[in-house]
Amino acid sequence: MTAPSSRADVVRFAVVWTTSLLSSVGSALSSFVLGVWVYQTTGSVTGFALVMLAAMLPPVLLGPLAGAVADRFDRRRVLLGADAVSGVATATLALLVHTGGLRPWHVCVAAAVSAAAGAFHFTAYQAMTPLLIPARHLGRANGLMQLGMAAQIAAPAVAAGLLTAVGTTGVLVLDLVSFAVAVSVLATVRLPARVLRPARTEPPKPLRADLAHGWRYLRARPPLLALALVFTGYNFIYGLAGVLVQPLILGFASATTLGLLMLAGGSGVFAGSLVMGAWGGPRNRMPGISLFMFAGAVALALHAVRPSPLLVGCAAAVFLFTLPIVQGCGRTLFQTKVEPASLGRVSGTVQALGQVAQPVAYLAAGPLSERVAEPLLADGGALAGSVGALTGTGPGRGVAALFLAAAVLLALLAAATALAPALRTLETALPDALDPETADAR
CATH class of the missing domain: 1.20.1250.20 (MFS general substrate transporter like domains)
Structure with missing residues (x-):
């Protein structure tokens, strides 16, 4: 080019x-x-x-x-x-x-x-x-x-x-x-x-075969399938935090404060998007995904420590700052490792795998909060003396405990992403669909 x-x-x-x-x-x-x-x-x-x-x-x-x-x-x-x-x-x-x-x-x-x-x-x-x-x-x-x-x-x-x-x-x-x-x-x-309409290397298949193409493509390349499943887990944790953050804040603050803290969270995504847009992300994207996932886990944990609007506002901004970097690195990996003629079908499958996690998180959040976490973190509850020492006890602190659980899950996901051989070597084990010189000369 x-x-x-x-x-x-x-x-x-x-x-x-x-x-x-x-x-x-x-x-x-x-x-x-x-x-x-x-x-x-x-x-x-x-x-x-x-x-x-x-x-x-x-x-x-x-x-x-x-x-x-x-x-x-x-x-x-x-x-x-x-x-x-x-x-x-x-x-x-x-x-x-x-x-x-x-x-x-x-x-x-x-x-x-x-x-x-x-x-x-x-x-x-x-x-x-x-x-x-x-x-x-x-x-x-x-x-x-x-x-x-x-x-x-x-x-x-x-x-x-x-x-x-x-x-x-x-x-x-x-x-x-x-x-x-x-x-x-x-x-x-x-x-x-x-x-x-990029050129296809094979003649068009029946639509039914094309619907399964993305899944077959991922299964034939285990590192890419593993990455897609990582983002399924990531979207579940994000969905769980997203649906619970408003009840968490309203447990100790007014609706006006909620609006301000939501705006603070939006500013975190905005800042992260601009940083990613200017920076382009780390050269080695898989370690970058793990690192920013772990930073997000720390920010999620801070939501649970104390019912403080200032602390939650800062933690929300930091967590959502990491989101565009993690998502941007993941999308870039799929775009560079998947041939252009297959990218639509693979992207559609990856999108379906990722999106299915959020409805599950939304449906699980209410029962987990109301029937499990809140009773356990009530004054005198079974976890009041252990987890309650970190989150506090009483109304609304069960939701805080779920944020702490989400933080632990995200930290474990970050560790798995860093340590799993298929993911750790993804960038070198799979060739780029278009190397930089070819891509820039196309």
Whole structure:
């Protein structure tokens, strides 16, 4: 790749990244205000949880199909189609809000449709990235791609103000505007044919075979399968902490403080994404994943030590700072070790494996907290004299104990990642799909 061509591809990536980020921000704002609407309308935590569950299941169920589509068809059209479907779902909700006909089940259906479209968008986007960015810049690109997560975490602070100013319909209209801008820009940017549909080394297989291709690919390469399972465990721990952090904070602080601490957490993701975007991550990515996982484990443990808003706010920011670096290093490894023609199907399978952990964590968090941890950490409970010496006892400290358990799990996962032979040697045992010179000359 010549220098001008390389610069042009970086510019193209920047355009695609900007449109995806803009769409993510709009979607995060809509998701928050719709969740608030469901809770205020039904007064039910279960109703709110159903909306979240509706948004989680489609990526798990559709990941392999999204990967097959990304490898079979023009990836720009996949992105445009996914954004169009999400836009139609949002427009339908806006119309229902405006006419007073919106019902909670409408929100669940729309959340599922948007999440399904998002699975196709994310997989095609991941598959395009290593074909747009020189190999030496992939870590930076994957770091910047985590800014969408920062937007999702910080959305409540922004959306609450917008909700007061323009109402639910206004926020949905803003989301539609973000979709329109993203689709318009993506439709006009010039992308090379190799990015849109990379050449396949084998003739197209039946769709059913393609759905299993990602799993077969991983099984044939145990280090990559082990890495995918590491991120399944990592997502479970992240999901457990994510669903419990609000009850933890509300156990000793006000809703206003909760909002400020959520914003602090979002700032951690934002800072981590910018650092990863500028740095690109460690040269040896597997040791880097282990190191930042362990740092995240320490931060999770600090959540449990004392019911202090300042301590929890700092710990949340540190934990979420590590997230873009760990995720960015993992995605870069898959992008550099998997051939471009298979990357969509492998990414879809990895996404499904990773995403399945979060619903499990969400479903487990409530019973573990209410029926196990809280009774054990109550004053005079069975663990009051042992674990309680670290976390304190009484209402809400069972949740703190679960944070401590999550920290231990994450530390063990970091140790396994550092010590398991298949993972420790992954970077040298598996050849790069495109070495840096070839990748930059493609």
